[in-house]
Amino acid sequence: MFYLIGLLSVIFFALAIYVISKSIKLNKKLVAEENTGFALDSNNDANAYGMIIFWALGTIAGVWSFYVAKPDFLPIAASEHGLRTDNMFWVSMAVVTLAFFFSNSLLLLFAFKYRFNKNRKATFYPVNHKLELIWTVIPAIIMAILVFTGWRTWRDITSQAPSDAVVIELTGHQFGWYVRYSGVDDNQLGNYNYKLIDETNNIGIDFTDKHSFDDFTATELHLPKGKPVLLKIHAQDVLHSVYLPFHRVKMDAVPGMPTKFWFTPNISTDEMRAKLGKKDFNFKLNCTEVCGRGHFGMAITVFVDEPEDYAKWCAEQKPFLATNPTYLAKVPENLKAKASKYIPVEPVAVDSAAAPAAEAVSVN
Amino acid sequence: MSTATSHAEEVHTHGHDHDHEHEHHELNFWTKYIFSTDHKTIAKQYLISGILWAFIGGSFSIIFRLQLGFPDMHLDWLRPILGEWIDEGGKLDKEFYLALVTMHGTIMVFFVLTAGLSGTFSNFLIPLQIGARDMASGFINMLSYWFFFLSSMIMFSSLFLETGPASGGWVIYPPLSALPQAMPGSGLGMTLWLTAMAFFIVSSLMGGINYICTVINLRTRGMTFTKMPLTIWSFFFTAVLGLLSFPVLLSAALLLIFDRSFGTSFYLSEIYIQGQALPNMGGSPILYQHLFWFLGHPEVYIVLLPALGMTSEIIATNSRKPIFGYRAMIGSMMGITVLAFIVWAHHMFVTGMNPFLGSVFMFLTLIIAVPSAVKAFNYITTLWKGNLIFTPAMLFSIGLVSLFISGGVTGIILGNSALDINLHDTYFVVAHFHLVMGAASFFGLMAGVYHWFPKMFGRMMNKTLGYIHFWFTFVGVYMVFFPMHYIGIAGFPRRYYSFTAVGNDGAAAFTDMNMFISIAAIITFSSQALFAWNFFYSIFKGKKAPQNPWNSNTLEWTAPIEPGHGNWEGEIPAVYRWPYDYSKPGAEQDFIPQNVPFSATKSSNLPEEEAEIAKEKDIDGLLGAQNESYNR
Numbered sequence: 001m002f003y004l005i006g007l008l009s010v011i012f013f014a015l016a017i018y019v020i021s022k023s024i025k026l027n028k029k030l031v032a033e034e035n036t037g038f039a040l041d042s043n044n045d046a047n048a049y050g051m052i053i054f055w056a057l058g059t060i061a062g063v064w065s066f067y068v069a070k071p072d073f074l075p076i077a078a079s080e081h082g083l084r085t086d087n088m089f090w091v092s093m094a095v096v097t098l099a100f101f102f103s104n105s106l107l108l109l110f111a112f113k114y115r116f117n118k119n120r121k122a123t124f125y126p127v128n129h130k131l132e133l134i135w136t137v138i139p140a141i142i143m144a145i146l147v148f149t150g151w152r153t154w155r156d157i158t159s160q161a162p163s164d165a166v167v168i169e170l171t172g173h174q175f176g177w178y179v180r181y182s183g184v185d186d187n188q189l190g191n192y193n194y195k196l197i198d199e200t201n202n203i204g205i206d207f208t209d210k211h212s213f214d215d216f217t218a219t220e221l222h223l224p225k226g227k228p229v230l231l232k233i234h235a236q237d238v239l240h241s242v243y244l245p246f247h248r249v250k251m252d253a254v255p256g257m258p259t260k261f262w263f264t265p266n267i268s269t270d271e272m273r274a275k276l277g278k279k280d281f282n283f284k285l286n287c288t289e290v291c292g293r294g295h296f297g298m299a300i301t302v303f304v305d306e307p308e309d310y311a312k313w314c315a316e317q318k319p320f321l322a323t324n325p326t327y328l329a330k331v332p333e334n335l336k337a338k339a340s341k342y343i344p345v346e347p348v349a350v351d352s353a354a355a356p357a358a359e360a361v362s363v364n
Numbered sequence: 365m366s367t368a369t370s371h372a373e374e375v376h377t378h379g380h381d382h383d384h385e386h387e388h389h390e391l392n393f394w395t396k397y398i399f400s401t402d403h404k405t406i407a408k409q410y411l412i413s414g415i416l417w418a419f420i421g422g423s424f425s426i427i428f429r430l431q432l433g434f435p436d437m438h439l440d441w442l443r444p445i446l447g448e449w450i451d452e453g454g455k456l457d458k459e460f461y462l463a464l465v466t467m468h469g470t471i472m473v474f475f476v477l478t479a480g481l482s483g484t485f486s487n488f489l490i491p492l493q494i495g496a497r498d499m500a501s502g503f504i505n506m507l508s509y510w511f512f513f514l515s516s517m518i519m520f521s522s523l524f525l526e527t528g529p530a531s532g533g534w535v536i537y538p539p540l541s542a543l544p545q546a547m548p549g550s551g552l553g554m555t556l557w558l559t560a561m562a563f564f565i566v567s568s569l570m571g572g573i574n575y576i577c578t579v580i581n582l583r584t585r586g587m588t589f590t591k592m593p594l595t596i597w598s599f600f601f602t603a604v605l606g607l608l609s610f611p612v613l614l615s616a617a618l619l620l621i622f623d624r625s626f627g628t629s630f631y632l633s634e635i636y637i638q639g640q641a642l643p644n645m646g647g648s649p650i651l652y653q654h655l656f657w658f659l660g661h662p663e664v665y666i667v668l669l670p671a672l673g674m675t676s677e678i679i680a681t682n683s684r685k686p687i688f689g690y691r692a693m694i695g696s697m698m699g700i701t702v703l704a705f706i707v708w709a710h711h712m713f714v715t716g717m718n719p720f721l722g723s724v725f726m727f728l729t730l731i732i733a734v735p736s737a738v739k740a741f742n743y744i745t746t747l748w749k750g751n752l753i754f755t756p757a758m759l760f761s762i763g764l765v766s767l768f769i770s771g772g773v774t775g776i777i778l779g780n781s782a783l784d785i786n787l788h789d790t791y792f793v794v795a796h797f798h799l800v801m802g803a804a805s806f807f808g809l810m811a812g813v814y815h816w817f818p819k820m821f822g823r824m825m826n827k828t829l830g831y832i833h834f835w836f837t838f839v840g841v842y843m844v845f846f847p848m849h850y851i852g853i854a855g856f857p858r859r860y861y862s863f864t865a866v867g868n869d870g871a872a873a874f875t876d877m878n879m880f881i882s883i884a885a886i887i888t889f890s891s892q893a894l895f896a897w898n899f900f901y902s903i904f905k906g907k908k909a910p911q912n913p914w915n916s917n918t919l920e921w922t923a924p925i926e927p928g929h930g931n932w933e934g935e936i937p938a939v940y941r942w943p944y945d946y947s948k949p950g951a952e953q954d955f956i957p958q959n960v961p962f963s964a965t966k967s968s969n970l971p972e973e974e975a976e977i978a979k980e981k982d983i984d985g986l987l988g989a990q991n992e993s994y995n996r
Contacts, residue, residue, distance in 0.1 A: 039914050040753050043831055047754035050835060051762070058842065069850035071874035073610040074786075082786075089783050096773035103740055103769045110747040111762055114683070115754070116881045120945035121954065123749035126686040131745065132738065139737040143730045143776070150780035151723050157782060158719030174546065174637070195641045204636070233716075237637040241648060241714070241789065245855035245867060248786040250717045254649055255539055256633025259716030284867035288789040288857040290533045291540060292547040293458045296860035299867075355952070 041117060048115035049097045055108040059101075074245055075276055078267040078283065078304065079159045082248035082277035087099070088153060092146055161262035165228040168221070170285075171203050172240030172253035175294030177285060178203050179221050183214030184314050190215050194236060194255075200324055207321070207330040213339045216317040220301040221285055230262040241289035244302060246272070252289055265304045272304075391929075401502030402929045406509050407488035408820060411813070413516060414480015415896070418806075420520075421471035422889050424464045432454045432823025435862050441474035449528075461861045462531040463549050467523065469534025470557070472802065474564055475519070477667035479512050481809045482606075483568075485670055486575045486599040489814060492920035493593050495584025495937060497930045497994055504570050511567035515560045522556035530557035531757075533859060535660065538631040538652050542623045545638050554624070558617050559984065565614045568606050575603035582993075584985035586939035591958065593918050593943040594687060594797035597694050598673020601701040602666050608705070609662040616655035623647070651717055657708035664801045665704045669697060671808020672739060672768070675761040677943075678815050679743060681916045682758035683750030684954050686944035689742045696742075703732040713781040714788050722781045729779035733772070740769050751947070751954075755914065756830025757815035763838045764807035770842075771799025789859075792852025795845045803841045810837070813899065818913045822926035823906030829898045833891060840888030847877050916992070917943045917957045936990065938983050940976065 077086045084220055114122075162174045169180040169189050190205055190212025197204040205212050223229050232243050234254035236313070243250045251261040273281045283302035287295055305313060321327055322343045331339040400406060418821075427446075430437060438454035439446075442986050449460040480713045487505065491498055499505045522529040531549025532541040536557065544551040579600045583592070619630040631652045632644035680687040681821050687693060709717060709725040752758065774796040777783050810833075817825050829885060856863060863870040912921040919939065937959035945956040950968035962969050962976045969977075 019871075039755060041827055043828065044752075044754050047759060047831060048752070054839065062846065065847060065850070069847070069874075069877065072868070073853050074855045074868060085782050085786060088780075089777065089786070092777050092780065092783065096776050100770055100773045103744065104766055106744045107747065107762065107765055107769070110744060110750075111752060111754075114747060114750045114752050116751050120751055122683060122685040122751040124686065124946070124948050125688065125745075125749065126944065127689055127691070132689050132742075135741040136734060136738055140734050143733055146776060146780060147730045150726060150782045153782040154719065154723060154726065154780075157785070158722070169684070194636045197636045197641065214730045237635055238543065238546050239537055243855075243857065245786070245787075250714045250785050250788055254716055256636050256645075257648060257650060257716055276867075282426055283866065284865070286857060286866060289537070290462065290859040292462070295462070296458075296857075299865035340989055347934045 037124050044116050048112045051108045052112040055105060055112075075272070076267070077246070077248050078265055079244075079247040079249065079270060080264040080266050081153070082246075082263075083266075084153055085157075085248055088149060095142065095146070157263075161230040161260070162228045165230040165262055166224055167230050167232060168223075169203075169234075170221075170242055170253065171233045172235040172242070172287065172291070173202075173297075174237050174292055175287075175298040177221075177240075177242075177298070177300050179218050179286075179300070179322075180205070181216050181218065181222075181314065181317070182211075183216060183319060184311075185214040186211055189232060190283075196330075197236070201320075201327065205320060207325075207327055207339070208332050208335075210335050210338055213321055213335075213342050214319050216314075216319045218317065220300055222310060222313055223302065223304045224307045225265055225268045225304050227307060227310075228262055228264045232258060232262060234258045238291050240287045240291050240298070243286045243288040244283065245286065246283045246302075266344060268304045268306055270304075270357045393465060399506060401498070401506045403487045403491050403499045403502070404653070404820070404927065404929075404931075406505055407484050407814075409509050410479055410483035410487060410512070411820075413513070414476050414484060414809075415899070417471050417475040417480060417516070419892070419896070421468050422892065424468040424471070426889050427456070427661055428461055428464045428468070429885045430968075431461055431861065433879040433885075456861075458861050459531055459548055459744060460528055460936070462533070462547070462671060462859065463528045463553070465859055466531050466534055466536075466549070467529050470519070470530070470882060473663065473667065474561070474797055475516060477802075477805045477809070478568065478606075478663070479564075481573060481667060481805060481812070482599070482602050482670045483512065484809075485595070485674060485812050485816070486571065486603065488820065489595055489920065490575055490578050490599055491582070492923060492927070492931060493596050493820070493918050494579060494582060495919050495932075495939060496578060496582035496585055497936070499574045500581060501574055505574050508567045508570035508574065511563050511570065514977075515563035515567060518556050518563065519560040522553050522560070525551075525553050527551045527553055529553040535656055536620070536652075537656075538620055538623065538649055539635055542620060542631060543635070543637060543642075544624075557747040558621055558624075561617055562614060565610045565617075568610050570793070572603040572607040572610075575599055576607065579603075584936045584939055585990050586983035587958075590691075591939055591942050593673075594676035594690070594693055594697075595670075595673040598669045598676075599675075601697050602669045604874075605666050605669070605701055605704060607663045609659040609666075612655055612955060613659035616652055616659070619655075620652065631706070645651050650712070650717060653712050653715060654709070658705075658709045660711065661708040662704045664797075667699055667805040668768075668801050669700070670807075671805045672809075674808055674812045674815070675743070675764050677916075677918065678757045678761045678811050679746050679765075680944050680946060681815075681914050681955075682755055682761075683746055684753070684754045684915075684946045685746055685750040686946055687742070688745040688748075689738075690942065690944060692738055693742055696738045699735035700732060703728065703735070707732055707779075709785070710779055710781070713784045719781075726779060726781045730776065733776055733779070734769075736772055740765060740772070753914075754831075755814065756825070756827055756834055757811045757914075759834040760807045760811035760814065760832065763834065763841075764804050764811060766838075767804040767807060767841065770846075771796055771804060775800060786855065787852060789857055790852040791848045791858055794858050795848035795852060798845050798848075799841075803845065807837075810834075810895070815914065815926050816920075817899075817902065817906075818909030818925075819920050819923075819927075821903050821906070822909050823902050824909050824913065825898050825902040825906060829894050833894045833898070835895070836891035837888055840884055840891065843884035844881050847881055850874070851877065912957075915953075915955050917945060918957050919958055922957065934959055935987060936986070938982065940980060941973075 077083045167182040167187060167189055173180040188211040190209040192204045193206050194204050196206055233251055233253045235255045240253040242253055247263060247265055249261055249263050251259050273279055285300045285302050287298035319342045322344055325343045328339055328343055370614060439450050439456055442455040443450045453455055527548040528942045530553045531547055540546050541550050541554050603875045621631055622628040623630050629644035629647035631649050632647040635642040676687050676693060677832060707729045709721060710729040713722045778787055778796055814825060814830055856866060909925055919937060922937050924933060939958045940961040941958055943958050948956060948968045956965055961980045962973050963980060
């Protein structure tokens, strides 16, 4: 492909130069006759032809390059709202491409057609209110339609998440993502506090909140197909941005200001692999807000599972508290019994409970 | 001139013979070329600084395009220039890549397209086209340039820091820009960036105040607002935009300086970085974004409006036809100016801003497309049935209109918040704004240089070189930015060092196209050498310019070929008509300059213009008051 485009570009340049240079000969006569000072010279027609050649070759190159690039576009949207926005994108794209082609064609063709001719005089045509009105109103109407459909879609996408949405927390940091699931028991994420972050509890899960007890973490994002998913997003250090390109999801991760995005994935990883004919295809989560040195590599893999597979996978995951039982010490006395359920084998000594609590206070 | 008369009470006696007054100044080299208060010299200072910056900013883009187009290339040969920024494996340092991206944006937006474009031509053309001897305050005008120069020096010196210049993107969003531990570029490099920008803002404010005062107060007799060339209108609106929005950037920068150096928490909250929880609570990074884009969006029009204004003038002149819809052009520029202040949050649809606010800004954003469309159609209709002379300036102006359309239409997509979700921060955005504001404004700058070079230096630039320069640049810009839309549609995020982590076989997809874009960028950039050669050579060795090389109507061409300080040797000409009487039926020539009274063109006057003849006496009567205002 590269060679083809390269060839095209060479032709482009060659033609432009050729047209300019050959015309010096061609238009010598014009110069001899015309004496309008410095403004007009023998290259006028050549430049006019340049406009029409640019128009013709540009049109061909535009159409052709689209078809060359098309296979590498994002595949079909893997989320319900993504199908809507994709559809709207291509409709809008068709409208603006039409406007783009129409206006550029007029511009370049007029430039060619009305090139200087000493036998002609320019038409003194300073104003036409009717025309002005027409091309104010028509774009305004088109805009209004686009805005209205866009607004409806935007309103639906940003509406309140359904109450049964699966809640998953994404935490951006330099340079990776922590994923926390709300657990199999209560579908509610526990609180977090950036001051509780330590080497193990790198999200800063707050174990004074009983919803934290069943939360589990993972290094990859699993989503159930066909169920609404609510992503709760924040960042620890600098701005990041959650980008699920295949699901048409994007939302910034901001330190100190939790954000959210809900959507419904509708194609499982396996289905997408079959669709694309790529056995090793995986959905991705990328970062799209510049965050430093490792910005470009800040990605994790996303798996969209059938709901039953997702439930099974969740059941296999161990709550954070289960894998790190020492954090039971941070649980307040009145909730200890509830938290202890998640501890596989009762730890021998929990007598140091008072000390970490005091520590937590001192941190604040 | 109402202001001129209001000043009449304070008449000094020394200025009877102001015609010669200006020639008696003893100017040495320093006061003539360096610390000059002459608007024309200051304009040239801005222009040459802008051109130098453009080459620096452009070369940065070439270096990072090498990384993007040829990710496997060994860049050891760049080590003599970049030193340690090329790592041992011969690769560009990842942080330096971000620094290049950041400085490319900063330099191009502020130092080239704001200072180099608006600074040059507002300074040069406002006094010459409205018929004034200089800016309202020559001294503040000089200060404006020297603050810009100081700012340039600080920004330039930041390139040589061991920790690198600012690298958090030209928008320098905190907390990345606020925390030196987040990246090395957020250390001293960012401090210098903020210092440089503070001086830059001071410079633009002094310039802007001057432009506004000059346009309002120093128009020559008869130059009513509705007889002003569109260039002046555009500079006027630009100055208003800058005056109202740059202070907001200054406050954004100040708060960031406080956060960085004095422990405040305007933008910082709940941060855990490098194993340490910071004490800052309650700040909001989103606040910074609001403040930044409150300037950032008007800034787009600050760079674009002057280009559009100059293009209107150049297209009308070289079509030998009046600009179509003069009042609609003013109206749409006014509309753009007002709307420019209330669309900023369309840069922030997916920052977590309240979605309702997103809807409001989507509505406002798409409204701004209407005046833009009106302008495009007016340009096209101006060409219609014209008699087009393709000077290099005309070619660049037509190029501007084309790029303005091509980049503008995708704004309709990006301004739609629902579509912006997927496209935000991808190459689609990069393609969009490079076409509509970067390349279009750059074409305006080039058009302006080619058109007004004879007035600036009294010599002509080589036109054949100008044509070749245009075609290379025009074709090249399209080849660079048109394919970028595809990469954006494929979901490739911007500011990525490489695309190895992008899904859908990202590393492999578009390898060829990225290479193609890089090659096109190198060719386009290299062809600017033609311009540089042509420009600097013609300053000294160009053909001598005639009085009015483009047969144009505006006042600057009535001044001497190389105007001295004070611009006109005799009286400043009076203005009787609008600047677009080209190819008027019944006229002897195909242009009637603004200073030709209607009483002298009886054969071509339109019926309603006969009434204007009676007003000529009143206009001439203002001469005394106008002269007195200069003799105070």
